[in-house]
Amino acid sequence: MSVEIMMPALSPTMEEGTLSKWLVKEGDTVSSGDVIAEIETDKATMEVEAVDEGTIAKILVEAGTENVKVNSVIAMLAEEGEDAASVEAPSSQPAETISGDEDAEAAPEVEDDVAEGAAGPKPDFKPSNDPEVPEGTTFKETTIRDALRDAMAEEMRRDESVFVMGEEVAQYQGAYKVTRGLLDEFGDKRVVDTPITEHGFAGLGVGAAFGKLKPIVEFMTFNFAMQAIDQIINSAAKTLYMSGGQMGCSIVFRGPNGAASRVGAQHSQDYSAWYAHVPGLKVVAPYDAADAKGLLKAAIRDPNPVVFLEHELLYGETFDVPDVEDWVLPIGKAKVRREGTDVTLVAHSRMVGFALEAAEQLAEAGISAEVIDLRSLRPLDTDTVVESVKKTNRLVCCEEGWRYMGVGAEIVATVIDEAFDYLDAPPARVHQADVPLPYAANLEALSLPGTEDIVKAAKAVSEGI
Amino acid sequence: MSKSPREAKITTDQKLKFYKDMLLIRRFEEKAGQLYGRGLIAGFCHLYIGQEAVVVGMQDCIGDGDQVVTGYRDHGHMLACGMDPDGVMAELTGREGGYSRGKGGSMHMFSREKNFFGGHGIVGAQVPIGTGLAFSNKYKETDRVCLTYFGDGATNQGQVYEAFNMASLWKLPVVYVIENNMYAMGTSVERHASETELFKRGISFEIEGMEVDGMDVMKVREAGMKAVEHARSGKGPMILEMKTYRYRGHSMSDPAKYRKREEVDDIRSHHDPIEGLKKQLIAAGEASEDDLKAIDKDIKAVVAKSVDFAQESPLPDPKELWTDVLIEAEGV
Ligand SMILES: Cc1ncc(C[n+]2csc(CCOP(=O)(O)OP(=O)(O)O)c2C)c(N)n1
Ligand SMILES: [Mg+2]
Numbered sequence: 001m002s003v004e005i006m007m008p009a010l011s012p013t014m015e016e017g018t019l020s021k022w023l024v025k026e027g028d029t030v031s032s033g034d035v036i037a038e039i040e041t042d043k044a045t046m047e048v049e050a051v052d053e054g055t056i057a058k059i060l061v062e063a064g065t066e067n068v069k070v071n072s073v074i075a076m077l078a079e080e081g082e083d084a085a086s087v088e089a090p091s092s093q094p095a096e097t098i099s100g101d102e103d104a105e106a107a108p109e110v111e112d113d114v115a116e117g118a119a120g121p122k123p124d125f126k127p128s129n130d131p132e133v134p135e136g137t138t139f140k141e142t143t144i145r146d147a148l149r150d151a152m153a154e155e156m157r158r159d160e161s162v163f164v165m166g167e168e169v170a171q172y173q174g175a176y177k178v179t180r181g182l183l184d185e186f187g188d189k190r191v192v193d194t195p196i197t198e199h200g201f202a203g204l205g206v207g208a209a210f211g212k213l214k215p216i217v218e219f220m221t222f223n224f225a226m227q228a229i230d231q232i233i234n235s236a237a238k239t240l241y242m243s244g245g246q247m248g249c250s251i252v253f254r255g256p257n258g259a260a261s262r263v264g265a266q267h268s269q270d271y272s273a274w275y276a277h278v279p280g281l282k283v284v285a286p287y288d289a290a291d292a293k294g295l296l297k298a299a300i301r302d303p304n305p306v307v308f309l310e311h312e313l314l315y316g317e318t319f320d321v322p323d324v325e326d327w328v329l330p331i332g333k334a335k336v337r338r339e340g341t342d343v344t345l346v347a348h349s350r351m352v353g354f355a356l357e358a359a360e361q362l363a364e365a366g367i368s369a370e371v372i373d374l375r376s377l378r379p380l381d382t383d384t385v386v387e388s389v390k391k392t393n394r395l396v397c398c399e400e401g402w403r404y405m406g407v408g409a410e411i412v413a414t415v416i417d418e419a420f421d422y423l424d425a426p427p428a429r430v431h432q433a434d435v436p437l438p439y440a441a442n443l444e445a446l447s448l449p450g451t452e453d454i455v456k457a458a459k460a461v462s463e464g465i
Numbered sequence: 466m467s468k469s470p471r472e473a474k475i476t477t478d479q480k481l482k483f484y485k486d487m488l489l490i491r492r493f494e495e496k497a498g499q500l501y502g503r504g505l506i507a508g509f510c511h512l513y514i515g516q517e518a519v520v521v522g523m524q525d526c527i528g529d530g531d532q533v534v535t536g537y538r539d540h541g542h543m544l545a546c547g548m549d550p551d552g553v554m555a556e557l558t559g560r561e562g563g564y565s566r567g568k569g570g571s572m573h574m575f576s577r578e579k580n581f582f583g584g585h586g587i588v589g590a591q592v593p594i595g596t597g598l599a600f601s602n603k604y605k606e607t608d609r610v611c612l613t614y615f616g617d618g619a620t621n622q623g624q625v626y627e628a629f630n631m632a633s634l635w636k637l638p639v640v641y642v643i644e645n646n647m648y649a650m651g652t653s654v655e656r657h658a659s660e661t662e663l664f665k666r667g668i669s670f671e672i673e674g675m676e677v678d679g680m681d682v683m684k685v686r687e688a689g690m691k692a693v694e695h696a697r698s699g700k701g702p703m704i705l706e707m708k709t710y711r712y713r714g715h716s717m718s719d720p721a722k723y724r725k726r727e728e729v730d731d732i733r734s735h736h737d738p739i740e741g742l743k744k745q746l747i748a749a750g751e752a753s754e755d756d757l758k759a760i761d762k763d764i765k766a767v768v769a770k771s772v773d774f775a776q777e778s779p780l781p782d783p784k785e786l787w788t789d790v791l792i793e794a795e796g797v
Contacts, residue, residue, distance in 0.1 A: 008503070009504055010717070044722075045720065047726075051498065070504065071503055172722075172723065195657040196618045223586075224587065261508065262507035265569075266572070266587055267509070434790075443786045
């Protein structure tokens with residue numbers, strides 16, 4: 001029987017790629033493991049290996065063909081004992097597709113231990129009315145990934161004592177390519193590949209900060225920072241206090257936080273509430289590229305330990321970043337991303353995208369939603385939230401993490417403290433299901449909060465409008 | 466697994482079994498890679514291709530009741546433990562028929578029945594866990610041993626040494642199997658380890674270590690026998706550093722720019738564990754090409770069946786989202 005060789009997906013979100021080169025020709029025999037072709041995505045070239053043994057009977061997609069869909073048949077293999085000449089090309093192509101992002105940009109950047117899935121919706125948002133942007137400023141389309149890299153590079157140019165450290169940050173250019181190019185520019189003294197030893201290098205970072213360096217410690221993901229959480233909390237967060245103000249610790253702990261795509265319970269967790277709980281830390285969780293850049297620069301300059309929570313599924317998203325000399329934003333200020341009068345949606349990180357999308361749908365249903373992007377979780381800009389609730393009288397808190405003792409709980413408590421009389425309905429919370437994240441596609445989808453959940457919650461608190 | 470695990474001499478049948486077991490892992494992993502390419506498996510998927518001799522050789526050294534624990538590169542370990550390929554493949558596709566009923570995925574499978582304790586995603590975490598299983602064996606006064614597998618990269622985690630110390634101090638029946646495949650993701654051992662001879666990592670804990678050719682199933686078995694015997698007889702832990710190699714990228718989407726294609730090709734063509742054993746079997750007249758071909762055919766059928774099962778098994782029932790979080794406490 002002949003075997004169809006299909007265009008493989010080389011990452012969880014890849015939908016098409018360029019078949020750049022065939023390393024075999026018709027008539028060649030191959031055995032499993034032989035490299036038969038090279039496929040190019042915009043970020044990497046990957047080799048395709050034969051899975052079965054046999055003779056290449058037909059090559060159906062020529063070298064150099066662009067936009068070859070994943071799962072389309074690219075060649076036919078005749079198995080042993082079969083006449084290669086008699087192998088026919090399949091009449092129809094299998095229609096199976098993988099789930100993932102439609103945005104081709106986000107897909108192929110994935111390299112190695114990276115599973116980027118469907119990113120959040122991309123709202124048509126131009127921060128041109130942001131009060132922090134000088135008039136007449138132009139904007140540059142930038143991915144979150146590059147915005148973060150630019151922030152680090154600019155701060156490293158500005159201050160010799162800033163250095164980056166973490167697993168695969170240098171030679172590999174970052175597991176998620178956030179540190180791409182930094183090794184080339186700054187060398188291996190300042191861009192340091194560590195062994196897999198989170199507790200060790202986080203503590204080493206704290207010591208280096210006591211020694212007046214300014215470390216940026218990258219965790220491959222925040223899931224692995226749990227190995228290091230003792231140093232982050234017991235050493236970085238508390239020492240200033242314990243030393244009567246002597247031992248400042250200027251350090252940034254950064255990396256992707258939250259759920260990735262189909263990587264299971266140990267690799268998908270939102271740590272927002274965990275770190276926001278701790279006095280002595282600042283905690284930042286930006287949504288768009290301008291905030292990612294401006295807040296990371298602020299975090300690096302901050303004299304305190306800052307936990308900087310990025311989102312794996314947003315790295316490939318593009319947003320406008322103001323093209324100014326030194327774009328730094330204040331930590332601790334929320335941002336009203338959309339004004340509204342009927343209900344306040346509070347969110348941070350990837351949930352902001354869902355909240356904006358929900359606001360759009362709510363508008364169609366005649367409900368005017370105000371969307372607040374917290375940006376920073378400690379300090380928490382409760383003033384902005386309370387002001388908004390005083391206007392809308394309704395509140396929905398959205399977070400990707402679990403509800404128990406969560407970010408939403410804190411916000412609701414504050415609003416009840418400060419604006420109880422203004423509330424027309426009990427505040428609602430949107431959050432992950434109270435279980436570890438499952439792997440199965442359907443259960444994962446049920447578990448994670450999204451636009452629909454926000455719309456539903458907003459409608460529920462808005463009943464009677 | 467009714468054989469006596471301490472039998473030192475190897476019969477032709479045993480060698481053929483090694484061949485079969487290694488080939489099953491190889492074919493299974495090739496198929497898994499292919500299913501990933503078709504989008505049927507998602508997330509992280511770490512293949513064991515190239516390292517088959519390690520787990521197959523070691524498995525022959527243990528018997529009923531002995532335990533196995535490893536990290537996320539775990540498909541080979543599960544098959545070697547006798548777990549059903551159907552259930553493993555169905556977990557990879559996230560279906561009801563999977564070992565974790567679709568809730569764990571590639572990195573997180575377990576089997577109480579086969580004494581396979583996972584399937585752990587946090588690098589190094591399985592080392593204290595394996596040590597704890599050994600602790601339970603000693604506590605219960607069984608003569609069971611726990612094989613604890615981890616990578617070269619994992620040997621840099623602090624908890625590994627905390628576990629070493631306790632295991633040696635309390636003479637726990639654990640064998641530490643370091644699968645040194647020369648890379649931790651994109652970082653070679655030379656770039657991540659100050660002492661690259663990883664079998665020496667137990668010296669300051671008085672744990673004896675051995676370097677083993679992990680591409681040769683016979684040598685693995687020989688070293689494994691010694692280590693398991695040592696642990697079983699109450700002398701405490703031992704470290705086996707298996708020199709091995711992974712042919713594929715770290716996980717599915719790794720372009721593996723950190724090593725040369727020639728390096729992979731060289732090992733594949735000169736040190737492949739399956740080809741190596743095949744040559745030995747044929748040279749010794751213990752099997753013919755045709756015998757081995759027939760084995761391959763049978764194995765392909767087993768793997769094909771697992772793929773069918775993994776595609777036909779339904780997605781888990783939505784109600785499953787809420788189960789297994791806690792066990793209902795009875796009579797408390
Ligand atoms: C604590 C922790 N840090 C980082 C990771 C990401 N990660 C997964 S596998 C891996 C490399 C491990 O290499 P090694 O121990 O040599 O095992 P191999 O993958 O080669 O089998 C890394 C860094 C993780 N899973 N857990
Ligand atoms: Mg390794």
